Amino acid sequence: MHFEIPIPSGIFVRPYSEDLTSMSAIRPIRLFVLTALLATSAAYADGVKGNAANGKELFMGNVCPTCHSVIKGDDLKVGPNLFGVVGRKAGTTKSLMGPSENLTKYGVIWSTETLDEFLANPNAKVPGTAMIGILTDPQQRADVIAYLSTLKD
Ligand code: HEC
Numbered sequence: 001m002h003f004e005i006p007i008p009s010g011i012f013v014r015p016y017s018e019d020l021t022s023m024s025a026i027r028p029i030r031l032f033v034l035t036a037l038l039a040t041s042a043a044y045a046d047g048v049k050g051n052a053a054n055g056k057e058l059f060m061g062n063v064c065p066t067c068h069s070v071i072k073g074d075d076l077k078v079g080p081n082l083f084g085v086v087g088r089k090a091g092t093t094k095s096l097m098g099p100s101e102n103l104t105k106y107g108v109i110w111s112t113e114t115l116d117e118f119l120a121n122p123n124a125k126v127p128g129t130a131m132i133g134i135l136t137d138p139q140q141r142a143d144v145i146a147y148l149s150t151l152k153d
Pocket of ligand 1: 059063065078080081082085088090093098100101102103130133
C-alpha cells in the first residue's frame with residue numbers, strides 16, 4: 001500500500017490520551033504539515049475525479065480507521081462515525097470525544113467540496129481540531145471522498 005502523508009507514521013501509535021492531555025505534543029507536527037502543504041499547494045488542481053475503490057484502500061491503509069468507524073451506528077471511536085458523512089452537518093455526530101466547539105461552529109454540510117477543503121488541512125478550517133488525518137494529494141483526497149460518498153443506506 002502506497003500512501004503519502006507528510007507525518008511520520010510512528011506518531012499515530014502513541015496512546016491517544018497523551019495527545020488529549022497535552023496538545024502541545026502534536027503542535028510540531030502541524031507545523032511540519034503546514035510546511036508540506038505550502039510546498040505542494042501549487043500542484044492542487046480542480047476537477048480531479050475520485051475512484052471509490054482506490055479511496056477505500058487508501059482509507060483502510062491509512063490511519064483513518066484508528067479514529068473513525070464506517071459501520072453504521074458504531075460511535076465508540078475517538079472521531080465521528082463516517083457512515084453517512086456526505087450530506088450531514090459538521091459537528092453533529094456522536095463520538096467518544098464529541099465534536100469540538102470549532103467544528104460545531106464551522107457547521108458546513110459535508111459535500112465533495114467541503115470535504116476536499118477540510119481534508120487538505122483540517123486545522124486551517126477547524127482550529128485546534130484533534131482531527132489529524134490529512135490528505136495533501138488532490139487525487140487521493142478525491143478517491144477517499146468518493147469512497148466516503150458510498151457510505152450510506
Ligand atoms: C487521531 C484520530 C484521527 C485520525 C487518525 C483521523 N481523524 Fe478524522 N476526525 C477526528 C476527530 C476527533 C474528528 C472531529 C474533529 C472535531 O470535532 O474538531 C474528525 C473529523 C473528521 C471528519 C468530519 C466528520 C464529521 O462528521 O463532522 C472527517 C470527514 C474525517 N475526520 C475524515 C478522516 C480521514 C479521511 C482520515 C484519514 C486520512 C482521518 N479522519 C483520520 C480524529 C481523527
